[in-house]
Amino acid sequence: xxxxxxxxxxLTVEFVTRRGTLRALDKVSFDVARGEVxxxxxxxxxxxxxxxxxxxxxxDPPGRIAGGKVVLSGERVDNxxxxxxxxxxxxxxxxxxxxxxxSLNPLYRVGEQLVETIQTHTxxxxxxxxxxxxxxLDEVGIPAPDRRIDGYPHEFSxxxxxxxxxALALCAEPEFIIADEPTTALDVSxxxxxxxxxxxxCKERGTSVMLVTHDMGVIAExxxxxxxxxxxxxxxxxxxxxxxxxxxxxxxxxxxxxxPSITGEAExxxxxxxxxxxxxxxxxxCAFNPRCSKVFARCHVERPELIDVGGHQVACHLYDQxxxxxxxxxx
Amino acid sequence: MSEQAFVQVRDLKxxxxxxxxxxxRVLERQDKQFLKAVDGVSFDIRKGETFALVGESGSGxxxxxRMVVGLLHPSGGTVSIDGVSMSDAKAAxxxxxxxxxxxxxxxxxxxSLNPxxxxxxxIAEPIHAFGIIQGDAAITERVGELLSLVGLHPDDGKKFPHEFSxxxxxxxxxxxxLASNAEFIVCDEPTSALDVSxxxxxxxxxxxLQQKFGLTxxxxxHNLAVVRHMATRIGVxxxxxxxxxxxxxxxxxxxxxxxxxxxxxxxxxxxxxxxxREGVKGEIPNPINPPSGCTFxxxxxxxxxxxxxxxxxxxxxxxxxxxNAGRVAA
Numbered sequence: 001x002x003x004x005x006x007x008x009x010x011l012t013v014e015f016v017t018r019r020g021t022l023r024a025l026d027k028v029s030f031d032v033a034r035g036e037v038x039x040x041x042x043x044x045x046x047x048x049x050x051x052x053x054x055x056x057x058x059x060d061p062p063g064r065i066a067g068g069k070v071v072l073s074g075e076r077v078d079n080x081x082x083x084x085x086x087x088x089x090x091x092x093x094x095x096x097x098x099x100x101x102x103s104l105n106p107l108y109r110v111g112e113q114l115v116e117t118i119q120t121h122t123x124x125x126x127x128x129x130x131x132x133x134x135x136x137l138d139e140v141g142i143p144a145p146d147r148r149i150d151g152y153p154h155e156f157s158x159x160x161x162x163x164x165x166x167a168l169a170l171c172a173e174p175e176f177i178i179a180d181e182p183t184t185a186l187d188v189s190x191x192x193x194x195x196x197x198x199x200x201x202c203k204e205r206g207t208s209v210m211l212v213t214h215d216m217g218v219i220a221e222x223x224x225x226x227x228x229x230x231x232x233x234x235x236x237x238x239x240x241x242x243x244x245x246x247x248x249x250x251x252x253x254x255x256x257x258x259x260p261s262i263t264g265e266a267e268x269x270x271x272x273x274x275x276x277x278x279x280x281x282x283x284x285x286c287a288f289n290p291r292c293s294k295v296f297a298r299c300h301v302e303r304p305e306l307i308d309v310g311g312h313q314v315a316c317h318l319y320d321q322x323x324x325x326x327x328x329x330x331x
Numbered sequence: 332m333s334e335q336a337f338v339q340v341r342d343l344k345x346x347x348x349x350x351x352x353x354x355x356r357v358l359e360r361q362d363k364q365f366l367k368a369v370d371g372v373s374f375d376i377r378k379g380e381t382f383a384l385v386g387e388s389g390s391g392x393x394x395x396x397r398m399v400v401g402l403l404h405p406s407g408g409t410v411s412i413d414g415v416s417m418s419d420a421k422a423a424x425x426x427x428x429x430x431x432x433x434x435x436x437x438x439x440x441x442x443s444l445n446p447x448x449x450x451x452x453x454i455a456e457p458i459h460a461f462g463i464i465q466g467d468a469a470i471t472e473r474v475g476e477l478l479s480l481v482g483l484h485p486d487d488g489k490k491f492p493h494e495f496s497x498x499x500x501x502x503x504x505x506x507x508x509l510a511s512n513a514e515f516i517v518c519d520e521p522t523s524a525l526d527v528s529x530x531x532x533x534x535x536x537x538x539x540l541q542q543k544f545g546l547t548x549x550x551x552x553h554n555l556a557v558v559r560h561m562a563t564r565i566g567v568x569x570x571x572x573x574x575x576x577x578x579x580x581x582x583x584x585x586x587x588x589x590x591x592x593x594x595x596x597x598x599x600x601x602x603x604x605x606x607x608r609e610g611v612k613g614e615i616p617n618p619i620n621p622p623s624g625c626t627f628x629x630x631x632x633x634x635x636x637x638x639x640x641x642x643x644x645x646x647x648x649x650x651x652x653x654x655n656a657g658r659v660a661a
Contacts, residue, residue, distance in 0.1 A: 043526035043527065043528060044526055157614050159614050160614075187387035187388055187553070187614075188387065188553070188555070188594060188599075189387060189593060189597045189614070189615075190614055191597070192596075192598075195599065214526065214527070215599065216527070216601055217556075217598065217599030217601060220599060220602075221599045222599075254528060255527060258527050258531035259527050259601060260531075260554075260556040260559065261556055261559075261600055261601055262556045262559050262583060262595065262600050263583075263600060263602045268535060268538075269531035269534060269535055271531050271532050271535055272531075275499075275526075275529060
């Protein structure tokens with residue numbers, strides 16, 4: 001197997017608060033191969049965005065990485081000194097945030113922001129950097145880029161702004177891009193354009209992408225593999241088709257049934273009782289046990305590890321050989 | 332048909348003045364600017380059905396909702412509910428009686444509940460306001476009943492809104508809407524602030540309550556999948572105009588207006604794993620200066636000369652020259 005572009009191993013992030021230490025990420029592990037789009041889904045509070053921030057070292061105090069490691073192309077990056085981390089950010093790992101209006105500086109022309117980023121990471125001179133910026137804007141599908149480059153962010157529409165943000169992320173040709181809810185703030189017709197764009201760019205450039213979103217539809221169309229997160233843990237990882245068509249984890253099964261589809265015939269949506277636990281009161285054993293319909297004794301005491309089941313990995317005792325006998329009793 | 336319509340909306344219009352201040356206009360020699368948020372929308376809602384309005388941001392769907400409940404005065408056109416006009420001064424008394432039969436559920440349950448009131452008081456407010464039940468004990472009992480109806484515990488009435496999650500707060504908002512025995516509930520994006528598993532709970536609850544009490548919903552959403560799940564009939568809005576009105580199932584099986592088709596093609600869906608998607612052209616234009624004629628014409632694949640000059644009327648549920656003239660099989 002070739003080396004993954006990004007490998008996250010047992011990453012744990014904790015927030016120290018007055019009411020005790022909250023564990024936002026609990027031993028999260030996954031790999032992203034070259035040119036692959038890994039979708040990370042989960043409901044609010046599942047730890048999707050924290051995972052993204054932890055990878056690029058943007059966890060603000062009182063949060064801290066309490067354990068595990070992040071390996072970028074064979075090189076450990078989570079323990080780099082801040083100065084080196086700052087150089088790595090943008091150059092080797094690009095970011096696309098949810099709200100394109102807040103990730104662009106409203107006081108600077110789009111071109112100035114692009115040129116600044118290009119010059120920070122490469123040794124091009126101003127004129128070449130500008131040419132490069134125009135080429136990037138053209139590549140992300142902005143019409144008349146040589147004219148629009150001198151526009152301010154407010155002169156662009158939401159979808160166009162998100163394209164500019166994508167161009168910014170591509171400036172230094174990073175090997176890995178974290179896209180945190182890149183289409184959530186956009187309308188469906190524009191959302192479709194941005195999805196197509198992200199997909200095309202990864203294919204052409206061989207860039208790997210971690211796509212964080214709560215929208216399963218977006219994942220279904222964009223991602224190659226998907227990781228489902230629940231209460232700071234990875235519940236299931238696998239090829240997108242398998243996870244959507246044949247989910248193994250009871251949480252994923254519930255989640256898929258809960259999503260209204262424009263083609264499905266379901267009269268009533270599947271309902272998962274209750275809601276995601278607060279970080280201060282994550283249940284013992286499997287975090288999903290109070291809401292799970294297939295819960296049995298072992299789930300209350302022991303946390304399930306990710307195990308391989310027919311091509312994808314799932315963290316559920318139901319699929320563990322050791323508890324196979326008990327499952328039948330529970331079912 | 333019009334006799335049995337519970338809610339009748341006729342040629343509804345709303346114009347917002349978005350001009351710069353007077354001094355700027357004089358100095359910069361600019362005219363007043365107006366934004367036509369809603370431009371001649373007509374539809375009927377039958378009793379007991381769910382009528383959904385879908386559209387992208389800026390299409391005017393929320394403005395229509397606010398005018399229907401009377402939170403916003405129309406610039407033109409009429410809304411009448413159960414035969415009572417919502418704007419006619421002569422009907423003021425009847426309208427007062429009608430008020431308690433109409434309620435609204437808002438998008439953001441964090442903003443629509445008063446954080447300093449206990450939940451019991453929030454839910455009892457419509458009961459007090461309309462004087463439906465007298466006596467504190469009876470009101471408390473009714474509040475408890477409403478809370479259990481929406482899947483909460485009667486004792487939850489003693490808590491404050493911040494003690495509840497987003498989904499539970501939306502349940503409280505629904506309980507408040509039901510407190511005055513409302514028959515017609517306008518829901519403005521009731522689940523778009525919620526996670527999918529919670530959204531499923533709220534949508535199922537709304538359907539159960541509709542069956543139980545024969546409620547009529549006007550359901551506003553930008554999420555086509557949610558609308559498909561909830562609505563009996565659907566109206567698609569684009570730039571303040573209704574471009575297609577159709578039966579729920581029909582709209583998804585056989586969309587007729589080119590915009591509806593484009594919208595349906597654009598929705599990311601679980602069934603779409605690995606399939607290539609249709610390209611979508613352009614974005615919603617600026618509503619202050621909309622295109623002439625049919626406002627969709629710059630993005631429309633079926634555009635022809637007439638579309639650029641003449642605004643198509645709604646004929647048989649579709650407002651499109653190409654479809655109406657039979658140029659395309661629809």
